[in-house]
Amino acid sequence: MDEKTMVTDALVGINGELKMFGDMIAQTENQELKQCLKQIRNQAEMSQETMYELARRKSYYIPAAKASPQEIEHVKSILSQPQMR
Numbered sequence: 001m002d003e004k005t006m007v008t009d010a011l012v013g014i015n016g017e018l019k020m021f022g023d024m025i026a027q028t029e030n031q032e033l034k035q036c037l038k039q040i041r042n043q044a045e046m047s048q049e050t051m052y053e054l055a056r057r058k059s060y061y062i063p064a065a066k067a068s069p070q071e072i073e074h075v076k077s078i079l080s081q082p083q084m085r
Contacts, residue, residue: 004058004060007051007058007060008055008061011051011052011055011061014044014047014048014051015048018044018048021037021038021041021044022041024037025037025038025041
């Protein structure tokens with residue numbers, strides 16, 4: 001297995017863990033457990049940032065182009081509209 005594959009696999013795994021921790025945090029009522037899960041999630045986020053920076057440095061990951069100011073304003077306007085239910 002080459003380095004690019006290992007870095008990519010690690011990022012995919014960490015991203016999955018972040019989603020899982022977010023789901024668990026939202027679903028638990030136990031405050032002590034919730035706090036523990038938040039700490040673990042924060043550590044996973046730091047690991048994800050480290051792996052992301054490594055992937056960018058080595059050109060294993062190339063992010064999408066930055067959104068234009070008009071695109072940003074369009075999304076903001078959509079998200080700020082009252083939700084119909």
